[in-house]
Amino acid sequence: MLSRPSDSPRTPSAPRFLRSPRSSRSARPPGQRASAAQAPPAATGDAALLGHLNAAPAGVAEGALLACCGSRRWARLIAAHRPYPDLGALLAAGDEASYDLSPADLDEALADEAVVEQLPAVIPMDGAGALAAHTALRAAHAEYERRFGHVFVICLDGLHPDEMRNRVLAEIHARLDNERDAERAKAAEELRRIARGRLVRLISGPLQLSGIPRFRPA
Known part of the structure; x- marks a missing residue:
C-alpha cells in the first residue's frame, strides 16, 4: 500500500487546455482487467487535447487528472504511465488505477x-x-x-x-x-464510473459532472 507523500501537493491550476470549471481495494470480478477495447475511440478533434495531456509536465497533468478523481495516487499513476496512444488506453489506465485504490486512497477520493x-x-x-x-x-x-x-x-x-x-x-x-x-x-465502483466519464470530458472539452459544475468542497 502506498501512502500519500507529504511533498506532493495538489497543483493549484492547469493550463487553459486542461482547466475545468471544475475499499478496501475495489472489488474486481475474477479475471477482470481494464480493457481499452471497452472504451469509445477518441474523436479526431480530441487528439490534440490528448497530446497536450501526454506532453504536460507531471505536476500539471496530475492537477488536471485530480479533477477526475480526488485520489492523488490515482492521478500520479495515470500521469506516470503517459503517453497514451488514444482515449481508450487512457480510460483503461483510469479503470486500472481505480481498481487499485487502497482504503486511504478511497477515503481521499470520497x-x-x-x-x-x-x-x-x-x-x-x-x-x-x-x-x-x-x-x-x-x-x-x-x-x-x-x-x-x-x-x-x-x-x-x-x-x-x-x-x-x-x-x-x-x-x-x-x-x-x-x-x-x-x-x-x-462507492468505489461509482467513483470509477464517474472518473471514466470525467476523463472523456477532459479530453473532449469542458469537464463537467452530468452538467453539474465540478468543484471541491471547502
Missing part, C-alpha cells in the same frame, strides 16, 4: 466529492414540491453519512437534470440497506 451539494446548481428550487424533495434528499444523505462515514456518490452520466434528484434519493434509500463493506465497494 472526501473530494459533493454530489448532493452540487444538485441545486442544475435543478431549480422553485416551488414547495422541489424544496420538499431537496429537504428529503439532504435528510437521507445525512443518514447515509451517519451510517457509512462518507458522502454518497453515484454516477449521473446520461441523466437529464430533472431525473437526477429522484435517482439520487432512490439510490441513497436503497443503499442504506447495504453492509458497510459492500457499500464501500459500491
Whole structure:
C-alpha cells in the first residue's frame, strides 16, 4: 500500500487546455482487467487535447487528472504511465488505477466529492414540491453519512437534470440497506464510473459532472 507523500501537493491550476470549471481495494470480478477495447475511440478533434495531456509536465497533468478523481495516487499513476496512444488506453489506465485504490486512497477520493451539494446548481428550487424533495434528499444523505462515514456518490452520466434528484434519493434509500463493506465497494465502483466519464470530458472539452459544475468542497 502506498501512502500519500507529504511533498506532493495538489497543483493549484492547469493550463487553459486542461482547466475545468471544475475499499478496501475495489472489488474486481475474477479475471477482470481494464480493457481499452471497452472504451469509445477518441474523436479526431480530441487528439490534440490528448497530446497536450501526454506532453504536460507531471505536476500539471496530475492537477488536471485530480479533477477526475480526488485520489492523488490515482492521478500520479495515470500521469506516470503517459503517453497514451488514444482515449481508450487512457480510460483503461483510469479503470486500472481505480481498481487499485487502497482504503486511504478511497477515503481521499470520497472526501473530494459533493454530489448532493452540487444538485441545486442544475435543478431549480422553485416551488414547495422541489424544496420538499431537496429537504428529503439532504435528510437521507445525512443518514447515509451517519451510517457509512462518507458522502454518497453515484454516477449521473446520461441523466437529464430533472431525473437526477429522484435517482439520487432512490439510490441513497436503497443503499442504506447495504453492509458497510459492500457499500464501500459500491462507492468505489461509482467513483470509477464517474472518473471514466470525467476523463472523456477532459479530453473532449469542458469537464463537467452530468452538467453539474465540478468543484471541491471547502
